[in-house]
Every structure is written in structure tokens, then in C-alpha cells.
Amino acid sequence: MIKKRQTVSKRKVLDFFKKHDHAISHELIEQGLSGSMDRVTIYRILKSFEEDGLIHKIVDENSKSHYALCQECNSQHVHNHMHFQCTNCEKVECLDYDLEVPMPNGYQLKNMQLIASGLCKDCVS
Numbered sequence: 495m496i497k498k499r500q501t502v503s504k505r506k507v508l509d510f511f512k513k514h515d516h517a518i519s520h521e522l523i524e525q526g527l528s529g530s531m532d533r534v535t536i537y538r539i540l541k542s543f544e545e546d547g548l549i550h551k552i553v554d555e556n557s558k559s560h561y562a563l564c565q566e567c568n569s570q571h572v573h574n575h576m577h578f579q580c581t582n583c584e585k586v587e588c589l590d591y592d593l594e595v596p597m598p599n600g601y602q603l604k605n606m607q608l609i610a611s612g613l614c615k616d617c618v619s
């Protein structure tokens with residue numbers, strides 16, 4: 495029974511992500527889903543999605559967490575795209591292009607936390 499409820503909650507969280515085309519802050523996820531599940535459930539689901547390679551976490555300059563859907567990840571996340579955070583509306587977006595960062599011989603790159611900031615197209619005008 496508990497397992498079934500968990501599945502329904504997971505689907506709700508995933509649907510919430512699919513409604514957005516940018517990363518969503520932890521705060522907004524909690525606000526958006528507060529009617530259907532508690533904070534602990536949300537936290538657990540986000541954690542398991544992250545472990546399953548469904549979403550990745552972006553931590554901004556203010557140490558706030560944002561989550562974005564992954565495109566082609568499995569349990570091993572592979573990301574070399576940058577993120578952009580708007581200094582006005584604080585929205586975080588994944589930028590589409592990959593970055594090539596040269597690594598020293600014998601080093602294996604697993605993750606980069608790169609956030610560019612500025613004004614998004616909605617705030618620039």
C-alpha cells in the first residue's frame with residue numbers, strides 16, 4: 495500500500511517537472527506540490543530521482559537548490575552543459591551547448607557546477 499502511494503507521488507513530481515521547461519527551485523517544488531504530499535516525501539522523491547538519473551541538482555550562489563530534468567542520464571550523470579541564472583527572477587535554465595573542459599592526463603571528469611548569471615529574455619526588456 496505504501497509502495498503504491500509512493501508511485502503516485504513520484505508520478506506527480508515528474509509531471510510537475512514536465513510542466514516546466516527550466517529548472518525548478520526546491521522551494522517552488524514544495525509550494526507546487528504541498529497539497530498532495532509532505533516535504534519529507536518530496537525530499538525523498540527528489541533524492542531518488544537524482545540517484546536514478548532523472549533529474550540533476552544545481553546549487554546557486556545563494557546555496558539554493560534547483561532541479562532540472564536530465565536528457566539522457568542513467569544512474570551515472572554525465573553533464574557538461576552550463577546553467578544560466580537570471581539575477582532578476584532567479585530562474586535557472588540548462589544551456590544546450592556542451593562545454594569541453596580539458597582535464598589533465600589520467601583525470602576523469604564527472605561533474606561540473608557552472609552557473610552563468612545575467613538577465614533572462616523575459617527580464618532583459
Ligand SMILES: [Zn+2]
Pocket residue numbers: 547548549550564565567570571572573
Ligand atoms: Zn543527469
Ligand SMILES: [Zn+2]
Pocket residue numbers: 580581582583584585613614615616617
Ligand atoms: Zn528573469
Ligand SMILES: [Zn+2]
Pocket residue numbers: 550562575576577587588589
Ligand atoms: Zn542542467
